[in-house]
Amino acid sequence: MTVTDDRPTTGQRGDDVTAPAIEIHGLVKAYGAKRALDGLDLTLPYGRIVGLLGENGCGKTTLLKVLAGVLADYEGDVRIAGHEPGPRSKAHVSFLPDVSFLSDAARVRDCIRLYDDCFDDFDAAKAHELIGFFGLDESTRLREMSKGMREKVQISLAMARRARVYLLDEPISGVDPAARDLILQGVLRSLSEDSLLVISTHLIHDLEPILDGVVMMRHGRVVLAGEVDDLRAEHGKSIDQLFREVYR
Numbered sequence: 204m205t206v207t208d209d210r211p212t213t214g215q216r217g218d219d220v221t222a223p224a225i226e227i228h229g230l231v232k233a234y235g236a237k238r239a240l241d242g243l244d245l246t247l248p249y250g251r252i253v254g255l256l257g258e259n260g261c262g263k264t265t266l267l268k269v270l271a272g273v274l275a276d277y278e279g280d281v282r283i284a285g286h287e288p289g290p291r292s293k294a295h296v297s298f299l300p301d302v303s304f305l306s307d308a309a310r311v312r313d314c315i316r317l318y319d320d321c322f323d324d325f326d327a328a329k330a331h332e333l334i335g336f337f338g339l340d341e342s343t344r345l346r347e348m349s350k351g352m353r354e355k356v357q358i359s360l361a362m363a364r365r366a367r368v369y370l371l372d373e374p375i376s377g378v379d380p381a382a383r384d385l386i387l388q389g390v391l392r393s394l395s396e397d398s399l400l401v402i403s404t405h406l407i408h409d410l411e412p413i414l415d416g417v418v419m420m421r422h423g424r425v426v427l428a429g430e431v432d433d434l435r436a437e438h439g440k441s442i443d444q445l446f447r448e449v450y451r
């Protein structure tokens with residue numbers, strides 16, 4: 204897969220990009236007796252594209268939900284975009300969950316209007332541009348679309364926010380390789396270089412070309428995190444190969 208990184212080369216908001224975008228200490232989130240997150244520590248700066256990797260059930264979705272402010276009953280210190288997860292952070296964090304939250308009956312243009320009403324940082328022109336980039340018709344209803352087309356609509360909406368942090372949960376799962384390539388190109392063209400993008404995925408091989416960093420999780424904790432170039436140099440192998448080794 205060939206994905207060219209055509210992100211804007213200058214910051215767009217003049218934010219303080221030296222403070223961490225995400226800072227987590229001792230995060231514990233339990234569902235009953237099950238600790239989905241078990242004392243997780245993580246710090247990520249702005250200006251990176253980071254892959255969140257790990258086997259099924261290791262806690263990736265739970266972590267993203269805590270960061271997005273969707274799950275509130277956790278223990279530990281969590282800060283994202285300078286705030287504890289909640290209404291203030293949500294104004295700066297664009298979250299794409301792994302399940303669809305849009306009405307099947309809605310047309311694409313209705314979804315754009317809904318986002319425009321809900322989010323102050325939503326750039327409707329950017330959403331229209333991305334929908335066009337993906338070759339979608341704004342008059343189509345979501346129920347008339349394939350899974351890949353719906354993924355493209357949701358990506359367009361999430362990336363059309365001028366957010367400081369983007370959290371995408373499995374954005375390219377279940378779509379064919381050509382669609383994955385196009386979706387990633389759409390993500391890259393929307394991302395300003397002073398934002399943080401965290402993408403959870405099992406499709407490491409597809410994502411590796413665009414990643415600056417990776418976070419590998421196991422049993423609710425981070426087992427390995429770093430810059431992809433450093434990890435490749437240190438271990439003499441691709442992130443895909445390294446992942447297979449860590450989880451063997």
Ligand SMILES: Nc1ncnc2c1ncn2[C@@H]1O[C@H](COP(=O)(O)OP(=O)(O)OP(=O)(O)O)[C@@H](O)[C@H]1O
Pocket residue numbers: 234237238239257258259260261262263264265266
């Ligand atoms: N609502 C819930 N109630 C009870 N247990 C849950 C709930 N959501 C998640 N879990 C459990 O928490 C653990 C972490 O789940 P989570 O969905 O965060 O993992 P994941 O890494 O995203 O998995 P996958 O790669 O399969 O999407 C799993 O053991 C899961 O069964």
